[in-house]
Amino acid sequence: MEKPADFSLTTAADRPTAALVGDWTAQQIGGAGEKLSDALRGQSDIALDLRKIRRLDTAGAYAVIGALGRGFDLTKIQARPETLRLMQLVGDAVQVEPVVRHEPKGFHDLTIRIGKGVVNVGKEALDTMxxxxxxxxxxxxxxxxxxxxxxxxxxxxxxxxxxxxxxxxxxxxxxxxxxxxxxxxxxxxxxxxxxxxxxxxxxxxxxxxxxxxxxxxxxxxxxxxxxxxxxxxxxxxxxxxxxxxxxxxxxxxxxxxxxxxxxxxxxxxxxxxxxxxxxxxxxxxxxxxxxxxxxxxxxxxxxxxxxxxxxxxxxxxxxxxxxxxxxxxxxxxxxxxxxxxxxxxxxxxxxxxxxxxxxxxxxxxxxxxxxxxxx
Incomplete structure (x- = not known):
């Protein structure tokens, strides 16, 4: 039986810890991601305990990483090996900077269109033959x-x-x-x-x-x-x-x-x-x-x-x-x-x-x- 995503925040002597429970999946996450982000706001040194999570997918991992912010440290996360691999995979994907492609304009765009036209004519000629x-x-x-x-x-x-x-x-x-x-x-x-x-x-x-x-x-x-x-x-x-x-x-x-x-x-x-x-x-x-x-x-x-x-x-x-x-x-x-x-x-x-x-x-x-x- 699926359980909604939830968490609990405990304060220890050395470091506060957020323990996540339930199913952190696209169907069950609900508003738990936003609540976790609000709870962790302003916390500079906090540990995560993901060992009691039953199921975790990329949507749940993205929500957890979004709550932690960029530059999160995997050493502060206690989880099963497969959970850590998924967190690492999603974290790497989130940290990739999008490449902005500048569309050519003016004469550059004209030369590109002419070149594509010539190539298409050559392909059409070969296909026709x-x-x-x-x-x-x-x-x-x-x-x-x-x-x-x-x-x-x-x-x-x-x-x-x-x-x-x-x-x-x-x-x-x-x-x-x-x-x-x-x-x-x-x-x-x-x-x-x-x-x-x-x-x-x-x-x-x-x-x-x-x-x-x-x-x-x-x-x-x-x-x-x-x-x-x-x-x-x-x-x-x-x-x-x-x-x-x-x-x-x-x-x-x-x-x-x-x-x-x-x-x-x-x-x-x-x-x-x-x-x-x-x-x-x-x-x-x-x-x-x-x-x-x-x-x-x-x-x-x-x-x-x-x-x-x-x-x-x-x-x-x-x-x-x-x-x-x-x-x-x-x-x-x-x-x-x-x-x-x-x-x-x-x-x-x-x-x-x-x-x-x-x-x-x-x-x-x-x-x-x-x-x-x-x-």
């Missing part, structure tokens, strides 16, 4: 299984991801591309009307939509829709330790989680790009028909004659690269999620931001390459 290498290994194994053991490929997951990431995105891609084509047509008509060249608005719409805006709009929408979804799904599995359970069962997370999403975007982005092209041309055609009185037959005739299908192939050629980048960034950020919700939100946001940045950068690289090749 490791992810890419592992993904290439899994892709190679999948290509071998496609001819040797097709049943090993997770066809159900692939088809499901194709529906979620591809077919379900058709409405938003079509609507967005329609309005983009309409805006391009309206701006082109207003600008070219000043030079009496309204008819060339058809070529402007065709080249802009078939060469650039179809794949850009599709990729940006997939970055916001699919990359964030991939990161959130894989990240939640990482938080719930489902990926660790898969590894224990001998299932490769890349083969089960990354590869179906990677293949789904790779196979569906040409379809989405083609839908975006049709919707963008339809939006531009509606504007030229309403604003310039150029009929649909005339619009399509000039598209075929002056723009050609080559522009469409140029736009479609960017699709596989965009798909690989979007799927890779989304899955990689999901695999980097830690054990808390804050990490999940951070990685999902990073997946969208990095994917959109990569899309713009890749499109610029394609534009420079095609310009050099005069395509």
């Amino acid at each position: 490791a992810f890419l290498g592992q993904l290439l290994v899994v892709l190679g194994q999948t290509l071998v299984n496609l001819f040797v053991n097709p049943r090993r490929i997770r066809w159900a997951s692939l088809v499901t991801m194709m529906e979620r990431a591809g077919l379900d995105a058709i409405p938003i891609v079509a609507i967005t591309s329609f309005f983009i084509g309409a805006v391009v047509g309206l701006l082109g008509a207003n600008m070219l009307r000043q030079f009496g060249a309204e008819v060339f608005a058809v070529e402007l719409i065709g080249i802009a939509v078939m060469r650039e805006f179809n794949i850009i709009i599709t990729a940006v929408l997939l970055a916001g829709r699919s990359a964030s979804s991939f990161a959130a799904e894989i990240g939640s599995m990482k938080m719930n330790q489902e990926i660790d359970a898969m590894k224990v069962m001998g299932v490769d997370p890349f083969e089960a989680l990354v590869l179906p999403r990677f293949g789904a975007l790779l196979l569906t982005i040409p379809l989405l790009t083609f839908v975006a092209t049709l919707a963008g041309l339809a939006g531009g055609m509606m504007v030229t028909w309403a604003a310039l009185d150029l009929g649909p037959s005339f619009f399509l005739q000039r598209i075929v004659a002056n723009v050609g299908v080559e522009q469409l192939w140029i736009g479609l050629s960017k699709g596989p690269v965009m798909a690989m980048v979007i799927a890779g960034i989304g899955c990689r950020q999901g695999l980097e999620v830690g054990g808390d919700v804050q990490s999940l939100g951070k990685r999902v946001t990073a997946a969208v931001v990095h994917a959109i940045f990569a899309i713009i950068a890749i499109d610029a690289i394609f534009a420079l390459v095609y310009m050099q090749l005069d395509i």
Whole structure:
């Protein structure tokens, strides 16, 4: 049975002694620590008898040391060896002076943040290369299984991801591309009307939509829709330790989680790009028909004659690269999620931001390459 902490103060001929009894623990100490401190105040030479203490923890030892004050002498304490060791341990911890760390300011703080940023960029680059290498290994194994053991490929997951990431995105891609084509047509008509060249608005719409805006709009929408979804799904599995359970069962997370999403975007982005092209041309055609009185037959005739299908192939050629980048960034950020919700939100946001940045950068690289090749 636990007993509350208590003490008694006796005055001897040579030295006053405070005898502590009961349980000096966090649950039973109560106000005994303050009472002991008041009783010992002003006593310069006093001995402590802790032999009758039943239980003592760090809270009780801290209270006793606080009553004695700094610089207490263990030789004046009568106690069992284990009690003396605990008193010594707590006393050493109390006497340690706290280290005050001065936060850097101004230019010093700026250099530290720049250095941390450079280190983080290097770590991200190394992690990305490791992810890419592992993904290439899994892709190679999948290509071998496609001819040797097709049943090993997770066809159900692939088809499901194709529906979620591809077919379900058709409405938003079509609507967005329609309005983009309409805006391009309206701006082109207003600008070219000043030079009496309204008819060339058809070529402007065709080249802009078939060469650039179809794949850009599709990729940006997939970055916001699919990359964030991939990161959130894989990240939640990482938080719930489902990926660790898969590894224990001998299932490769890349083969089960990354590869179906990677293949789904790779196979569906040409379809989405083609839908975006049709919707963008339809939006531009509606504007030229309403604003310039150029009929649909005339619009399509000039598209075929002056723009050609080559522009469409140029736009479609960017699709596989965009798909690989979007799927890779989304899955990689999901695999980097830690054990808390804050990490999940951070990685999902990073997946969208990095994917959109990569899309713009890749499109610029394609534009420079095609310009050099005069395509």
